[in-house]
Amino acid sequence: MDFQLSEEQNLVRESAISMVELDIQPILNAHPADRPLPKAAMRELFAITARQGLMAPRIPPTEGGVGMKMLDYGLIFECLPAWFAVSIMAHEVTAARIFAEATAEQRRSFMPGLLSGQNIAGSATSEPGAGSDPRGMTTRVEVDGDSAIINGRKLWVSNGTVADILAVTCIDGVDAKGRNTLTRVVVEPAVCSVEIRDIETVGLQQGHLSEARFEDCRVPAKNVLSAGGDAARMLTVTWNGNRPLVGLAAVGLTQKAFDQAANYAGVREQFGKVIAGHQLVQRNLADIETAILSSRLLCYRALDMIDRGERENGAAAMAKRHATKNCEAAISLAMQVHGGMGITREAGLEQLWRDVRMLSVPDGTDDILTLIQGREITGIAAFR
Ligand SMILES: Cc1cc2nc3c(=O)[nH]c(=O)nc-3n(C[C@H](O)[C@H](O)[C@H](O)COP(=O)(O)OP(=O)(O)OC[C@H]3O[C@@H](n4cnc5c(N)ncnc54)[C@H](O)[C@@H]3O)c2cc1C
Known part of the structure; x- marks a missing residue:
């Protein structure tokens, strides 16, 4: 058992501290501390952190990730401004979920923008009536020919209003025990009918915690992630x-x-x-x-x-x-x-x-x- 960080881990920590001081904090200081950051500033921050490999620590290097240890990722995480740490985590965990549940063709289509940080991502799971118990959700996806149609309302989507890609967890059926089965659908808010707004909260106020309403939101059927089994x-x-x-x-x-x-x-x-x-x-x-x-x-x-x-x-x-x-x-x-x-x-x-x-x-x-x-x-x- 060794309670000291290794030399390499100390370097990881030091470079994270200097990234925050020199590159990240000046951008944050240029904006009000109690308002969600504009998308342009978010893009700048994502470009900075992408250079440190923070977009895909949970994806193997053979697949375009950096293959960073979770402990090393944690060392960096601790140094980031908390709201931005939550934002980066929302992005990279969405990338990890999409990666795990996508077919080879879906990976080719969605992963490059996520890995480079050019597309900002978020996961829409919680709902007004379903938080701790995701199987209680009511947002539904139905496939209709080449389209998949989503109806429902999501709450507390980190990165919601600035996201280029949302991984929306939806009900697609019922299993043998009568429980809802869940699947994930990739939605590009810029090109489909989803209404997204930020919710005012007590803290982490430069970040984005959003509500998303899907009303007959039609996306290509090929956006339904189909290789991962039950998304729960x-x-x-x-x-x-x-x-x-x-x-x-x-x-x-x-x-x-x-x-x-x-x-x-x-x-x-x-x-x-x-x-x-x-x-x-x-x-x-x-x-x-x-x-x-x-x-x-x-x-x-x-x-x-x-x-x-x-x-x-x-x-x-x-x-x-x-x-x-x-x-x-x-x-x-x-x-x-x-x-x-x-x-x-x-x-x-x-x-x-x-x-x-x-x-x-x-x-x-x-x-x-x-x-x-x-x-x-x-x-x-x-x-x-
Ligand atoms: C900063 C932040 C970021 C978030 N990011 C996202 C995101 O990116 N995507 C997303 O989908 N959601 C996100 N969420 C939402 C979050 O995951 C939910 O708020 C959380 O799961 C709780 O759900 P709820 O708010 O509906 O509370 P509920 O589940 O309704 O819980 C209400 C209360 O009841 C208690 N409770 C519930 N069930 C039980 C039980 N069985 N036994 C005892 N007590 C119980 C809870 O502990 C809580 O105190 C985020 C929330 C925050 C604050």
Whole structure:
């Protein structure tokens, strides 16, 4: 067991930090912090990150991916601005799903634009009536000759309004147990009838979290992905990979809050000395540091298990739930260390707090993650 990053991993991390400082942050600073970025700026950001191989870490190099280890991807992920990390993940997980479920001909048609980052992608799965339980969805696809027709409404589509490609999960039938069977359909919003709008949210506000309405949305029948079997299984597999990544986005936000709090505690004086010298302030700092390190290690471990091909369901669920829950509490503590300053816009901590609050919902809410871990421990599914 080695708790140190290798020399190569340190380089990966350092180059991610310098990419964010030199290339990404100036673009973000040129736009309001509380509005979704325009598509032109998103394209610039995707071009920058494509050069680092972030468009397709889960696709083998023989198929145009970079074959990056998930752990290395996680190291980079932790350094990205959290909303952009979610956006990149939405893109690359969509590419991974399309790749896994496409025929050779469909791969030839869809993959080049996704791998190069020229086409921005998102996955439309959640619906007003179906979130944690995707089999409860009602969006339906019906094939009519050369066309496939989609009807339904999707919510919380990351990258929705800026996407060139949406992978829309739809019902296409019923299995022997009477459950809906799911399939994925590739939709190009620019050339079909889908209405997409951004939803205002409490955090991650430079990103795009969108609603999409499909009304007799006709796409070529060849866009129905037909090589992957039931699309519900691929959702589970890819969510397992997403969970520790989302946990690391929470860690990245909390590290910023911690650095700021430790710094402030070293200069702010009360009762005749710096507050860092008061025992209870030290406890707050110690709690924040513990939240960061425990979350980081659990997320790294889950990603390493994926790299080793071990069963990661419980570990990934544990990592994300621990990270988002503890990091949210830790950022709140960092605000507390700042006293009144902590709740001002000026200090910037409130934005970290609002951003981290978003992360306990996607790719499995805390409750669902608890049930996944519980199922791994007991062998009993307690969802229904
Ligand atoms: C930042 C962000 C990005 C997202 N990106 C995408 C995306 O790209 N594509 C997409 O399709 N969706 C996306 N989502 C949506 C997300 O996946 C769903 O919001 C999530 O799955 C929860 O679904 P829901 O909101 O319908 O809540 P519900 O499933 O309705 O849950 C409501 C509450 O009930 C609890 N609950 C539900 N079932 C159980 C149970 N069996 N036992 C105990 N408690 C339960 C939940 O934990 C939750 O507290 C995103 C969401 C966010 C916040």
